[in-house]
Amino acid sequence: MGRHPFGEYADKYMESVRGVYAEETWKNRERRYKRMGRKLIELKEAGKITTTSPKSMTPEDVRVYILYCKERQSTADLVHEVNALRKILNFVDNHAVEVCLNHNPGLKPMFKGNRRKNVMSEDVYERILEKSKTIDPTDFNMVRAYTLVLMCINAGTRNKEIRFAGVRDLDTTSWIFEIVHVKGEETYGQPRKVPIPPEIRQLILTYLLARQKWLVDNSVKSQALFPSKDSADGFLSGNAIRKIKEVVEADLGIQFDLRECRRTFGQRYLDSDLDIESVSVLMGHASTKTTESFYSRKRMDKAVESAKRTWKDCGGQ
Template sequence: MVANPFGDRAAELMEAKRGCIAEKTYKTTKARLRRIERDMLRLKEEGRVTTMSPAKMLPEDIKELVVYRKGKKVSASDVNHDIAVMGQLCTMCDNTCVQKCLAKYPGLKPVDKKECRLPPLPDATYKLILHRYNTMDHKDFRAIRPYVLVLLYCGTGARNKELRLAEMNDLDQEEWVIWFKHVKGEDSYGDPRPVPIPDEIIPVVKDYLKAREDFLIAHGVHPSTVTALFCSMNGDHGAMSSNTIRKLKTYVERDIGQKFELRDCRRAFGQHYLDNDAEEQDVSNLMGHASTKTTNTYYCRRRITKSIKNVKGKW
């Protein structure tokens, strides 16, 4: 008799996933399964589920787990991740109880509000940030660094870590293209990608590179020894932390009197190109998406007014 059917089968699933998914995803999934095991054990002790064995679970058992998690007021995304991993676990045991549960109880699966496309950074806000930068002393490294960072997030559509971990040799200063190597899913499905820097932001980057060089020399550091494009201002001058990135964004927010998220910059990147007649597939490629569906669903879509203008006279 198997002493721990859930834990044993969960271990089998994780062994099958080893090397197939990113290390961070692997650790997150493993921790999720351990937590689900504790939840199922509690439900079993309360008589709300019939078994701890993924091979023998019923649609009603899955329903009880989902209802329990929703009762904990966790996010819809978190509940949906639970459903997904339980689907994988039970399917591995030739048990389709999760699929049957979702079919039998319509509406049980919560709607993730993040599935709707949020608005991009307003064009007026982008122009305000650029205008504010142009009024600054471009030799003041501390002052311009937050602005250059935000403008590059807008101009390249980079994810947080993609620009944060970019290095000097990732920047082609002849073609003015930046290569993002630390992409989403870099250990598995993600591919490095080049993104052109917009013409109006190239002078901003040039100013930053000169100020960066002067700052490092003034602190007794030879610029060639510092690989991080956006280096920290102390210690070994390595790549900045995510927390530092957030602080620099907050600095810009306070200075211009408007709040925004870095993802707003990413959405603005895609929307700006679509508004200027770039092909959806090209925009999707530059954003590092596997398909235009992801781009359209979560980030940007051609405005209906633009579509009407484009089709006029083509009937």
């Protein structure tokens, strides 16, 4: 082993779990270990820990590392950081993380508070939808951007799911969109189908015509719903998807992220009184607990409206 062996152990651990984690999860974990290695080297060179070797780290080294990260990372990210450190130390039969947390019970990161994130307001959604009806159908970049964003909102797709979508996954007769390349597709993830609402169907048809012309004009052969002329596999990168989304942001002078689009998908269905079980299935969640805890719950004003409707059903005002 070299002077700073963490990276070598990390490589061995990551190779052992290749094919166990989904590809995107594997890449994220690999990046985390690279960052972790750099932080450990910094602490070792500052004389704050005794080693960077996962095999030799002591509970005190772990304590120093967690405290170091605690000042620089969110609680949610720290939970993932400690879990990743535990996994690589356990891989070499070192249980220093467990010992450290047992001896320092207040050190274990605990996520508290509301896990729900913001969703897109109805006003913003209506602005996007209305503008999509007035854009120049020959402006490929604009048509593509609005189609992508509105599909993310109305199909509840993750970045990966929309970028790896195939044109054949979208049935424009039944208007069912089959999401094949889901999160955790190589392990726990299951393909799912979502209906495409009438309000964006004409835009999608316009985009499909523009897409076909773009393929011909650029001499590209691709089955991707949102094709790339630069990548070997014909699919856009995750960053390219975000750049396309930014076209809508710049056009309307607003800001949102793709995760917000996905949460809005669940929120809109819940607000329209679709049962939580169906929303959970459409979002690709294993249980309704995830849907309720992390993504969406009926908005307060919508809940009040639903409550008032029960009065009318019972003859009240």
